[in-house]
Amino acid sequence: MPRYFFHLRYGPDKLAPDPEGEILADPQVARTQALAAARDLIAHTRSDSICDWFVCRFEIVDEAGAPVLTVPFGETVTPGADQE
Numbered sequence: 001m002p003r004y005f006f007h008l009r010y011g012p013d014k015l016a017p018d019p020e021g022e023i024l025a026d027p028q029v030a031r032t033q034a035l036a037a038a039r040d041l042i043a044h045t046r047s048d049s050i051c052d053w054f055v056c057r058f059e060i061v062d063e064a065g066a067p068v069l070t071v072p073f074g075e076t077v078t079p080g081a082d083q084e
Contacts, residue, residue, distance in 0.1 A: 002023070002063065003022065003024075004062060005020075006034055006058045006059075007060075008056060010055065030060050034069070
């Protein structure tokens with residue numbers, strides 16, 4: 001199974017890289033995982049550098065660093081978004 005890295009983009013020029021990644025079945029599972037992680041961050045994390053979680057996004061890349069998906073945190077509240 002492939003490994004996906006969930007880099008957190010906040011602001012136009014700030015990136016928190018994911019150095020470990022996660023082994024997941026496919027991009028759809030990675031998207032579901034990203035939405036769950038975004039919901040958790042929004043609900044449970046306070047940050048001095050991030051004032052508005054809804055302007056953040058996960059930039060998901062594969063092991064080669066190739067872009068796979070971008071998952072905006074705003075999709076956590078979009079009708080039809082993946083629900084747990």
